[in-house]
Amino acid sequence: MAKQFLKGNEAVVKGAILAGCRAYYGYPITPASEIAHAAAMYMPLTGGTFVQAESEVAAINMVYGAASAGERVLTASSGPGISLKQEGVSYCAGSELPCVIVDIVRGGPGLGNIAPEQSDYNQVVKGGGHGNYKVIVLAPNSVQEMCDFGMLAFDLADKYRTPVYVLTDGFIGQMMEPVEFPEPIEKIPEKSWVVKGTDETSDNLITSIELDPDDLERHNQKLQQKYAIIEEQEQRAEEYRTDDAEIILIGYGIVSRILQTVVDKLREEGVKVGMLRPITLFPFPTKSMTKLAKSAKFFLTVEMSNGQLVDDIRLIIEGKIPVYLYNRMGGNVPSIKEIHDEVMKLMRLS
Amino acid sequence: MNTILKKSDSFYDVYERRPGADKLTTTYCPGCGHGVLHKLIAEALDDFGVREKTIFISPVGCSVFAYYYFHTGNVQVAHGRAPAVATGIKRAHPHSVVISYQGDGDLAAIGTAEIMHAANRGEGITVFFVNNAIYGMTGGQMAPTTLIGQKTMTSPRGRTVNNEGFPICMSEIIATLKAPVFVERVMIGDTKSTMHARQTVRKALKLQIEKNAFTFIEVLAACPSNMKMTPSRSRQWVKEVLADYFPLGVKKDVSGEFERKDLSRMVVKNSELHDALNIETAKVDSEKIAPYREKIINEEIKIAGFGGQGVLSLGTVLSEMSMRHNYEVSWLPSYGPEMRGGTANCSVKISKKKIGSPLVANPTILIAMNRPSLDKFEHDVISGGLIIYDDSLIDRKPTRDDVDVIAIPATKIADELGNTKAANMIIVGALIEYKNLMSQEVVLESLGDVLKRKNLVELNQKAILRGAEFIKNLKK
DSSP: OOEEEEEHHHHHHHHHHHTTOOEEEEOOOTTTHHHHHHHHHHTGGGTOEEEEOSSHHHHHHHHHHHHHTTOOEEEEEOHHHHHHHHHHHHHHHHTTOOEEEEEEEEEOSTTOEEEEOOTTHHHHHTOOSSSSOOOEEEOOOSHHHHHHHHHHHHHHHHHHTSEEEEEEEHHHHHOEEEEEOOOOOSOOOOOTTSOOSSGGGTTOEEOOOOOSHHHHHHHHHHHHHHHHHHHHHOOOEEEESOTTOSEEEEOOTHHHHHHHHHHHHHHHTTOOEEEEEESEEESOOHHHHHHHHHHOSEEEEEESSSSSHHHHHHHHHTTSSOEEEEEOOTTOOOOHHHHHHHHHHHHHHO | OGGGGSOOTTBOSSOTTSOSSOOSSOSOOTTOHHHHHHHHHHHHHHHHTOTTTEEEEEOSSGGGGHHHHBOSEEEEOOTTOHHHHHHHHHHHOTTSEEEEEEEHHIIIIITHHHHHHHHHHTOSOEEEEEEOSBOTTTTSOBOTTOOBTOOBTTBTTOBOHHHHOOOOOHHHHHHTSSSOOEEEEEEOSSHHHHHHHHHHHHHHHHHHHHHOOOEEEEEEOOOHHHHTOOHHHHHHHIIIIIHHHSOOEEEEEOTTTOOOOOOOOOOOOGGGHHHHTTOOOOOOOHHHHGGGTTOOOEEEEEEEEETTSOHHHHHHHHHHHHHTTTOEEEEEEOOSGGGSSSEEEEEEEEESSOOOOOOOSSOSEEEEOSHHHHHHHGGGSOTTOEEEEETTTOOSOOOOSSSEEEEEOHHHHHHHHTOGGGHHHHHHHHHHHHHTOSOHHHHHHHHHHHOSOGGGHHHHHHHHHHHHHHHHHHHO
């Protein structure tokens, strides 16, 4: 049994290193700091580099440099730090630089608190910085997926030359579960466009500036085409007991773990309920969602935010069936009982 | 002698990246310092034979388009961030020659943090800092280096000390740091000073090429367009006015004694990676765990006590042992300020089925190691559940009559063993024995793999046995 018991925040670093990542630039913040701790421990031992940057802004720009140089590079933070990084993420998106950013979301706004929340959804899934861009967003709900998505994120980042987020909450970062670690990848893909300090790369240019409006529009159109391909090809979602489900509960991250238990409990009571868990938040899993909307009486979205995911679901469902929201904020986690009771209430209403 | 007039090979012959019809001249105004400094850098790259190895970082400002001209690897970056980007590049390719080129707003205002810390880390890069006391590209606003009384678009009545403070002297600041190897302020004012600047540029680049040294060259230069001066008048102003406030000269030079900085990285084979990452495979003795294969287990455990009582590690040990019995398991701490003094708690779920929510709201088992924990969680325990509490520390009995209760003087027994901190393992031993959750033999054998402090393994094994013994005596 090749299993190791460890924290989500540590698993994502080990996964990243197995995926060929050899550079970490970051700034400490609770509840993401163990990612920096693990990177500080393991990057130098595996032939990588680790720098605790002077700021989140500097960290993401070091990432920009490493990605320009062709490295698989990782950074991580939590809400307030992600807000600071957004400038650099926009530059990475504009310059089409692959990199991986982990966001272990805490309570906001402002300093908020360090308890788990999902309130970074909008600032991450919608791009977040200035300009017309999006980023791929993976939403793990287990320590195993922290490892697996730590690897997958780099493949997607390189495949589409885009920043990729691993977005999850304080609980998934802090919890421990057994993880099976895969073998490392053979080698990272060749990138002809990077600068390496070699003759063959001395004509390469990494930039996001296009002064001419027509050129910049063309660049933007190219980005939008890329996002369209990503939307077509990379949607991921998990369906749980949805086969005959009349009620669909929707949630990601720690919420999806709670929903799974709620579904089991309601099923025992004879309620035909299932769960849809978006694994990619961009691209949004519209295919699963529209399919399930055909047979469901209503959706109930459960979120640890003011209702950010639910907006996207309502856009997709276009009023065809009711899409309800049950949410908690401030670091409170909805309990099994709360969600169970909410479903029962909504069943009586519908 | 024709070669003298030849453009540097480190420049493109034709500036194809430049939009518009003119592909042969630069975008810089007559009299501007950038063009001259570009030329000095390009010549040095040629002469040192490092064009191919060079990666040039263009900032925001008039030199944003340096990549039109330099036939090197080029990276254009955000305002103020060049030294951070340079850090990422140089560490990826230690053999490369990384030039971080910035203006005064870029380096001395919005990018103050990045330059200070890149300098302080002694990154193996060369920084060229063009100080012309004004924001050029954005249209003549005040720079951090704008002189007192100097009129700009954002200091229309002249810069005052009262409102804007003093012009900032970056070279002097950088020279106070320990890591920089060579710091000098030069100017592009007249031929003589330009020729001196040429020598300085070469020295700085050479120090990177040979020693991976951090060097910082401030170049006083003119911005005739925004100063509303003729090119020659503006250079005169640099010489007479700007250099008067910003004294020229070497601010720091330890290049003689500086030993080459080794930036090479460890080489680790893929086959060694799991070991390097400390990925250990938990050993499972399938024969010894066989009696537990069919066991129906669905425990939701809340463990709570003071920080320092080993509450979290009680949970992780139970979890690690559960994993070694092929149970599904999750561990979730209360994290944050609670860790630092006060109460700590964690939730452990152990099941034969895949675990949904890792949160424990209504535990089947409560382990309370202090009074506040018993007070807080007693009423959450499910009917028919179990409360284990340390009655050497808790001065009241649980009030519930619908649950099993074990009062165990764990701290007292631990003290008898010679280490109060073993109280948590006494409870592990008791719980395993009481619930027959897992093989005691496997637990004792695996303890060495699980505990971080190897010198405490024997003590903790004893503690587990004492906990089990306590239960056996109870059952008698």
